[in-house]
Amino acid sequence: MLFVLIALWGIALILVLSDPRSVVSRRLSGVPFTGGAGAMSVVLDERINPYVSQHYMNETADQLLYMLQAFCSLLSYYGLPYTFLLFALAYRPIDRLQPYERVLPLLLFIPIAACLLFTPGYNETYPITFSVVVWWAVPYVAVGAVNILLKNPGYLAQARRHWIVCTSVLTPVLFSATMNYVLPSLGFLRMWVYNTWFVGIGALVFVIGLFTYGFLGVRVFIDRRRLDSTLRAVTSGTAILNHAIKNDVGKMRLFGEKMRAYAASTNQEELLADAETMLRTTRHIQEMIGRVHHGTEDLALKPAREELGELLLMTLEPYKLLAEGVHFSSSLQEGWSCMIDRAQVAEALGNLISNAIEAMDGKGALSLIMKETKRDIMIEVRDTGPGMDRAQTAKAFEPFYTTKRGGSTNFGLGLPYAYHVMRKHGGSLHIQSKLGTGTLVSMIFKKKAIQAQQVLGADSASEHKESER
Numbered sequence: 001m002l003f004v005l006i007a008l009w010g011i012a013l014i015l016v017l018s019d020p021r022s023v024v025s026r027r028l029s030g031v032p033f034t035g036g037a038g039a040m041s042v043v044l045d046e047r048i049n050p051y052v053s054q055h056y057m058n059e060t061a062d063q064l065l066y067m068l069q070a071f072c073s074l075l076s077y078y079g080l081p082y083t084f085l086l087f088a089l090a091y092r093p094i095d096r097l098q099p100y101e102r103v104l105p106l107l108l109f110i111p112i113a114a115c116l117l118f119t120p121g122y123n124e125t126y127p128i129t130f131s132v133v134v135w136w137a138v139p140y141v142a143v144g145a146v147n148i149l150l151k152n153p154g155y156l157a158q159a160r161r162h163w164i165v166c167t168s169v170l171t172p173v174l175f176s177a178t179m180n181y182v183l184p185s186l187g188f189l190r191m192w193v194y195n196t197w198f199v200g201i202g203a204l205v206f207v208i209g210l211f212t213y214g215f216l217g218v219r220v221f222i223d224r225r226r227l228d229s230t231l232r233a234v235t236s237g238t239a240i241l242n243h244a245i246k247n248d249v250g251k252m253r254l255f256g257e258k259m260r261a262y263a264a265s266t267n268q269e270e271l272l273a274d275a276e277t278m279l280r281t282t283r284h285i286q287e288m289i290g291r292v293h294h295g296t297e298d299l300a301l302k303p304a305r306e307e308l309g310e311l312l313l314m315t316l317e318p319y320k321l322l323a324e325g326v327h328f329s330s331s332l333q334e335g336w337s338c339m340i341d342r343a344q345v346a347e348a349l350g351n352l353i354s355n356a357i358e359a360m361d362g363k364g365a366l367s368l369i370m371k372e373t374k375r376d377i378m379i380e381v382r383d384t385g386p387g388m389d390r391a392q393t394a395k396a397f398e399p400f401y402t403t404k405r406g407g408s409t410n411f412g413l414g415l416p417y418a419y420h421v422m423r424k425h426g427g428s429l430h431i432q433s434k435l436g437t438g439t440l441v442s443m444i445f446k447k448k449a450i451q452a453q454q455v456l457g458a459d460s461a462s463e464h465k466e467s468e469r
Contacts, residue, residue, distance in 0.1 A: 011029075031087055034082075038080075041070075049065050089144075119133075134184075145174060256278045308337075309332040322357075331368075331369045340445075352415075367381075382439070385439060388433040388434075418441075
């Protein structure tokens with residue numbers, strides 16, 4: 001049981017520390033914490049209490065440890081179904097319960113309070129009255145499990161994380177509910193000893209999921225912190241570089257202009273050519289530093305209410321003229337009025353489209369799709385280019401990383417900039433790619449964050465579809 005204790009409380013700690021502001025993470029952390037409390041009770045009963053009794057023979061210490069054992073046991077039995085149901089309701093909110101969101105934890109605590117007040121106290125054989133607790137604990141677990149399974153992930157990356165949650169959380173909780181409540185209520189006691197294997201499987205899936213697709217956004221949160229710190233460092237560095245070079249380049253241009261004027265007035269063709277070369281070089285340096293600084297500088301949004309579908313279509317149109325070898329298609333929903341920064345969103349989307357066209361070398365198919373879920377609006381840019389392997393995909397958001405080589409003028413700032421724009425809008429940016437199958441980049445806006453309103457109404461909202469070339 002010591003392994004179970006360390007595994008469960010370790011997972012609880014990771015969930016709390018990863019994103020303490022997330023209600024979902026906080027509530028889920030209660031599930032392994034209360035489960036670990038049961039393991040702590042067993043460790044106290046089988047290891048710590050006997051050791052203290054044998055070596056210290058202190059009645060007060062024995063009594064305190066027994067009270068701690070009883071507390072941990074009751075916390076586990078009563079807390080597991082309670083915290084699990086609270087997590088399930090946060091993971092997939094139910095609209096009808098939203099008005100009662102603040103009082104719901106108190107209402108769900110009523111059966112626990114009743115059992116504590118009106119059923120016999122703790123003892124090692126019958127820590128709780130199983131025949132009573134089973135009638136509310138099992139429904140709590142069942143309702144929570146069904147609610148989690150009914151969640152619509154919305155897109156592929158989230159679907160993978162959803163099934164990791166189902167495997168690592170639902171499996172051990174459902175098994176524990178059977179062993180801790182159902183079978184003991186039928187007379188089969190101490191069945192919790194079989195929970196160890198399923199807890200171990202759940203912990204293993206949690207660790208694997210954490211380092212592959214992420215777990216409840218934990219990996220996303222870690223990656224986001226890393227990218228944010230990288231962007232801040234790059235922003236500071238380019239600002240200093242821009243300031244340091246700007247004055248010196250300005251001096252070079254001033255003297256270059258004087259040289260060119262002197263060469264022109266004295267008909268010195270060779271000197272004039274040298275002056276022109278120097279001036280072109282200074283312009284190139286200024287342009288390059290300016291582009292890098294613009295791509296990494298902190299964004300100050302100027303949100304205004306915009307029709308999102310119309311903005312997407314207007315952003316796409318110019319690229320149809322520039323890339324004649326690309327087959328463009330779009331499926332855009334009309335009528336969504338959102339509070340966004342028009343210029344920044346258009347620039348971010350333009351970067352994604354431009355990257356897709358460059359990846360296909362101007363030949364292939366590009367689709368722009370706008371879709372919605374209950375809480376999100378998604379914009380997908382899909383291309384039929386060569387795609388990227390997993391290592392390249394993992395680095396795609398890093399500033400200055402690019403798969404393009406040779407004389408490309410691409411600085412690898414398009415995706416970091418788009419990522420930054422989405423973060424400023426309270427949304428996210430996801431990339432899915434595989435060698436030989438192309439790339440899909442998704443801009444995901446939270447409806448609540450951008451105050452999305454469907455102007456035309458649910459029944460009259462139309463969808464714009466078109467196919468070009």
